[in-house]
Amino acid sequence: MKEIRLTAAAAALLPFFAWFAVPAAGAQNRIPVEFSGLLNDYSPSTVTGGPWEMHGQWKLSIDPWSGKADFLADMTMSGYGKTADNTPDPTQPGQKPHTHHIHMTGDVTWNSTGCPTYSPATFGGFQVNGTVSLLTGNGSNATFETTPPSSTLQVCITGGESTDSIPFSNITMFWGNNSPAISHFGPQAIHGVIRDWNQQWATLWQFSQRSEEKR
Numbered sequence: 001m002k003e004i005r006l007t008a009a010a011a012a013l014l015p016f017f018a019w020f021a022v023p024a025a026g027a028q029n030r031i032p033v034e035f036s037g038l039l040n041d042y043s044p045s046t047v048t049g050g051p052w053e054m055h056g057q058w059k060l061s062i063d064p065w066s067g068k069a070d071f072l073a074d075m076t077m078s079g080y081g082k083t084a085d086n087t088p089d090p091t092q093p094g095q096k097p098h099t100h101h102i103h104m105t106g107d108v109t110w111n112s113t114g115c116p117t118y119s120p121a122t123f124g125g126f127q128v129n130g131t132v133s134l135l136t137g138n139g140s141n142a143t144f145e146t147t148p149p150s151s152t153l154q155v156c157i158t159g160g161e162s163t164d165s166i167p168f169s170n171i172t173m174f175w176g177n178n179s180p181a182i183s184h185f186g187p188q189a190i191h192g193v194i195r196d197w198n199q200q201w202a203t204l205w206q207f208s209q210r211s212e213e214k215r
């Protein structure tokens, strides 16, 4: 069965390894796989104070020994004043500016099953799922969050395939069912972009195989 499972792992990563130059997978390097980028999106108008503009930057690091992933995001948010009929007033931007800092250590799953979809579609990728250990509002534990924090977060990274493409381009943050954070950010995916990753193909390949072997 091991061979079949490894084949499944290879299939999950095929969009990357089929199209991009990959060093030999046998190299025992232990360098963390690191991704970073930006978040830019809007909350729905249905949350208190919404719609909010959301901007941020994030970093994702996969530990070479445990295979666990650390996700860190820092965000700024601000809203709009409302018109007489209670719609966002573009002449009153920048209302209630505030910040959030988010930290989640989670498990990596080497596929994007259950991740938010795009049009045009993205391909391949992986996801990290876990409970946040930090979710602040202006530095303190967020008023909508429990003590200690209990919101769960799915982070998905996907990208392109075929020639003239990049393997990792898009990121989503998606709060799990019943997470306190939904009351502020909304239940939809928060979208962002990948600016950089450290090209640790061999380590990425080892992680994906090791996760399959553990099953």
Ligand SMILES: [Cu+2]
Pocket (backbone or CB within 6 Å): 052, 077, 098, 099, 100, 184
């Ligand atoms: Cu906020």
